Amino acid sequence: MTVPNAELIIDLRTASRQLVRELGFLRPTIxxxxxxxxxxxxxxxxxxxxxxxxxxxxxILLLEKSTxxxxxxxxxxxxxxxxxxxxxxxxxxxxRLSSAGEIVLAKIVEFAENQVISAMRSLSSTxxxxxxxxxxxxxxxLRNSRLAVDVVSPKDVPKIHSGYAPGLIGRVAxxxxxxxxxxxxxxxxxxxxxxxxxxxxxxxVENPDNEIWYVTNSNKISGSIAIxxxxxxxxxxxxxxxxxxxxxxxxxxxxxxxQKAIAFCDExxxxxxxxxxxxxxxxxxxxxxxxxxxxxGEYDGNQWENKVIEQKFVRKRT
Numbered sequence: 390m391t392v393p394n395a396e397l398i399i400d401l402r403t404a405s406r407q408l409v410r411e412l413g414f415l416r417p418t419i420x421x422x423x424x425x426x427x428x429x430x431x432x433x434x435x436x437x438x439x440x441x442x443x444x445x446x447x448x449i450l451l452l453e454k455s456t457x458x459x460x461x462x463x464x465x466x467x468x469x470x471x472x473x474x475x476x477x478x479x480x481x482x483x484x485r486l487s488s489a490g491e492i493v494l495a496k497i498v499e500f501a502e503n504q505v506i507s508a509m510r511s512l513s514s515t516x517x518x519x520x521x522x523x524x525x526x527x528x529x530x531l532r533n534s535r536l537a538v539d540v541v542s543p544k545d546v547p548k549i550h551s552g553y554a555p556g557l558i559g560r561v562a563x564x565x566x567x568x569x570x571x572x573x574x575x576x577x578x579x580x581x582x583x584x585x586x587x588x589x590x591x592x593x594v595e596n597p598d599n600e601i602w603y604v605t606n607s608n609k610i611s612g613s614i615a616i617x618x619x620x621x622x623x624x625x626x627x628x629x630x631x632x633x634x635x636x637x638x639x640x641x642x643x644x645x646x647x648q649k650a651i652a653f654c655d656e657x658x659x660x661x662x663x664x665x666x667x668x669x670x671x672x673x674x675x676x677x678x679x680x681x682x683x684x685x686g687e688y689d690g691n692q693w694e695n696k697v698i699e700q701k702f703v704r705k706r707t
Contacts (some may be wrong), residue, residue: 390680412504417658421500422493425656427452428437429497431460432486435470436494440483442475455552459597469493474651547637548608549645553594560610564632573667574695587630590617601630602649604642611637614646616653621663626654629662631673643673647680651704661705668698677702 393401413419413426420429427450434449435441447457461484464470469490475481486494494594509517566580593599598618603610612633618626626652634643654662666673668687690699 420497421491422497427456428460431464432469432490432494433497435484436486436491440473440475440485442481442483446484453551455595455600456489458595463597464490487686501542507684546602547611547640547642549602549604549649551600551602553591553601554603554610557601557610557613558584558591559614561587561632563628564612565630565632568632568635572670576694578694583630590615590629593619598626600653602646604633604637606634606637612642612646614650618657618659624660626657626659627663628662631664643676647676651680659706661703664702666700666702668700680704
């Protein structure tokens with residue numbers, strides 16, 4: 390095994406960023422369609438097979454189950470994908486492109502092939518083959534590295550999941566109650582508010598504009614964050630129930646949560662993200678501001694057991 394030197398690492402990262410930009414992955418839509426990058430890749434993979442399950446599609450694209458579920462619902466409702474029962478296992482639904490989906494795939498393939506032809510025509514045959522071989526080798530190395538990390542990771546490392554899990558509402562309400570009883574003296578009224586809000590939200594979590602993530606540590610739910618894309622209306626998302634167990638703070642988990650939430654909102658193209666918190670939580674405020682949130686206002690919070698100053702933060706899509 391050869392360890393790359395620092396200069397090579399920097400150069401390869403720079404080239405990777407440029408490749409991502411040139412392929413269009415930073416844009417809301419790619420490949421000459423109105424679809425996101427993940428949706429385009431999904432249509433290509435569905436079109437390559439004779440029927441693929443949602444589980445297999447998620448494994449190929451490295452996407453979470455809830456993300457795949459929302460994507461398929463959108464495809465099916467839009468008439469792009471058809472769901473059929475498997476011949477060997479009738480419990481499994483297989484995905485195939487409809488005639489409309491085949492048209493979309495043809496446009497994607499045409500766009501991609503023209504992009505490759507345009508780029509490659511300026512290179513010699515040797516350079517073209519070198520480009521292909523280099524990309525193949527690097528892609529395989531990235532995959533092998535990911536699989537190696539997955540194999541050696543200990544089971545008790547905090548892992549982020551998405552969607553509903555049994556006990557999620559109660560556990561998240563408990564985490565909030567424990568934290569805010571210590572920091573600002575809140576009691577039953579606040580815990581009831583958190584549990585009630587989650588009880589209303591969870592039945593909607595499978596809707597395309599909603600999502601919740603939670604972390605498990607030693608098989609115990611130890612933190613959460615959610616995006617409610619329906620409650621405020623006006624193409625505005627609300628970041629809610631962001632909490633991490635005391636023992637996991639300082640591990641970078643909060644940043645990982647925020648990355649998932651912000652990426653989800655950017656993919657759904659919300660104009661703004663709103664969140665409400667309390668004055669004095671300086672570590673949380675620093676994290677919000679690092680992700681582009683700005684303080685929009687402060688208000689007296691008189692509805693809780695103790696009087697606090699509530700703060701509203703807003704992140705606008707750029």
